Amino acid sequence: MSRFKLIPLCGVGILVSLLSINSNLSAQTTSTVTVVDTARVSLPQLEQQFVERNFQLLAQRYQIDIADAAITQAGLRPNPNLWFQGNLYNPNTKKFLQYGAPSQADKDAGTYNSGYYAVQLQQVILLAGKRSKLVALAESNRSLARLAFRDVMRTLHYQLYTTYANLYYDLQALRLFEDELTRQQRLLESYRIALRTGGVAPYEVTRLEVALRDLQANSAIYRAQVADGQATLRVLLRQPARTFILPTELPARRTTVPDLAIALDSALTNRPDIGLSQEQINNAERSVMLEKARRTPDLTAGLFFEKYGNAYNNFTGFQASMDLPVRNRNQGAIRSAETTLKSVTIGLENQQTVVQSDVLNAYDKLNTYYGQLNGRPDGYLDRIQNISVEATKAYNNRTIGLLDYLDKIRTYQQAQLNNINLQNNLFNTQQLLNYTTNTRFY
Template identity: 75%
Template sequence: MSFLIQHRCLTRGWLPAILPPWLLLTLITLVAHGQSKAPEAPIPPVATDTLRISLPDLEQQVLARNYQLLAQRYQIDIAGASITQAGLRTNPNLWFQTNLYNPNTGKVLPLATPSQADINAQTFNSGYFAVQLQQVILLAGKRSKLVALAESNRTLAQIAFRDVLRSLRYQLYSTYANLYFDIQALNLFQAELARQQRLVESYRIAQQTGGVAPYEVTRLDVSNRDLQANIANYRGQIADEQATLRILLQQASTKFIFPTEIPATSRSLPALSAALDSALTNRPDLALTQEQINNASRSLSLERARRVPDLTTGVLFERYGNAYVNFTGLQVAMDLPVRNRNQGAIRAAELTAKSVQAGVENQQAVVQSDVLNAYDKLNAYYDQANTRPPGYLDRIQNISVEATKAYNARVIGLLDYLDKIRTYQQAQLNNINLLNNLFQSQQQLDYVTNTKFF
């Protein structure tokens, strides 16, 4: 994007000779009055309700309101409930049976005790019922293995929450800083457009007397259009950043979120070895892949235990329906593992374990690459900032001040004046971009290491 447009303007050599004194004084006054400086504080680009908020305060509100974070917290609670469920023993089974209708007597539910004569005659037309109580017993430690797997699933949910939190914080800090510096750049462009519009008006006055060629005014109009296009682009970026912050904050109102300040960028660069160690220790995505190994191992252990059939035990009481009047029996049942020995599930669990092991090695390489990339970028911006000579920013401000004085005194011509103003504007933009790049690269290093270095 071209921020500054080269303008072809009047030079000091023939300006006084063509324009009358009163018009010359008007032109100089208008141009001098239109001299702009970068605003000290950013201003919202549109007139609207404004929410002035610092980055720490905004972070607290996002952590309390963000739906994505709340949803991930619920996943932890869900996984905790699964641990409770996995630890519960199976319920016993109660079975009852009786005679619904006796066709010999025509009675429904004949539960009355038979007479002594019927008992002596071994005729039982009433009084029959059977009760059975069974309990499934999990063998091969299946219940403890189910609990262990559920605990691993909860650990995965907790790590996923940390990763969501890390990503949200980075997105918040990055968007907030982009908004802050984009508003500063927008203010600079708006001030420059206002100055050049006044300059164009003075040229239109001069054109009416024949002192300025029409194409000069046209060229200035074209440069103003270019400034307006740049302003529109920045407003579009600011609108996108506002939308991102509203989503993070879950804000339904149309208030303009106004960034009040950016935390100071530290010039202390951590050692590369410390950054790498912190990333390998603290990165939740790496911890997630490592826990997936544990999870796959526990899943494999459970599938192997499922080769052993469960045991069903029970007792049976039967009245008037078995070898003797009141029969009490002991029951033991178990499936015979003849065909189904859980072979497929075991094989799938073994392959999953191998797959996640390869994923850990790949993720370690990704983490190291991320840290090196972020470290190199931050180091480059530190070098750029540290190589600026002392008093550089003060001298940038002096460019516009001295240019205005020289132009008012007619020591320099309009072409030289605009060249100095362009230099001032580009230097201001470079400084804004450098500060943003420094902050963004610091936050990126914090993100890839999941460590608060800055």
């Protein structure tokens, strides 16, 4: 739907020739907006600030760092376990912590009232390649985080470009109505003077007053849209609240449309959401492998030393333990992982369909707007401007009446808005094709 609309006017008149709307916004001022500071920023400058400041991009970069840390963690081996046991209190001697060497009498009697302790060192050994599978799954999670970052970048980049363009063209439309308001107010004042001398009919002044209110309503609409654009850019760039971002220019318009087959192939190759769907399959496959490996219990091996408390005084032994996979063979987790794999496999097929539909939609829109642009006859914009010039001359010479004059001026305004709207739609649709293919065609 068009962003640039003209509220039905009861009448708009001007006493002097209407100035042409200069499409170069470098000549525009921000006198219509109360600001503390105005930042004149080109689109490349804005994009650089966006990459450096945008909160969502920074937050998503941290997700990649978190995934890197998870890979490091997954590659770490289990820590060994050290166990110690000793005598706290000996009721025979009524003493605490007797760890000195037993007396010769105790040894001869086979009674050890001091010197007893036991030490055990154990290590869990992961079997069935669990550690390597954990690392592989963590690496897949990092790939997912990187693809998610690219997708966030793609979406926010599109939002940045379209917001900048909308603001650029909203300011052009606002300039059109502000210029009209200035001239309309002058004309209304001259008609009020003429009314006191009987030079014009009262209804003409009334119609001009209503027309002035319509112009003010149109101006207010575009002021609100400019405010919305500023709010969006402030969030995207984390700009100070009272800084007005003034667009300076847009890239030169290209008149060619890429081949549809190239656009579709670029989308299927470069879209990060396609990559996400593909990596989700890889991630699910690794999850299945890991859950199947977890059917094999881990081995716990260790050494044991006991002083004065076993078959002989300095007993050294080894230990080995393993859970017996009798009932729990990780059946539920394996089934869940396999079902997830089926789901994401279907999801890839659906995502490919969505991507192709997105590209076709953008392609059809782009061809429509290019057809509209190329279908305009030579000299069309000059003739639009002549409507205003010739109508003003005729009205000043009193060869046409007020109603005819108002109709011509309204035609001029609507033609100007249609041109602004077409330029904006064309630029935004070019960016839509870039967005849907994740390729810089424009």
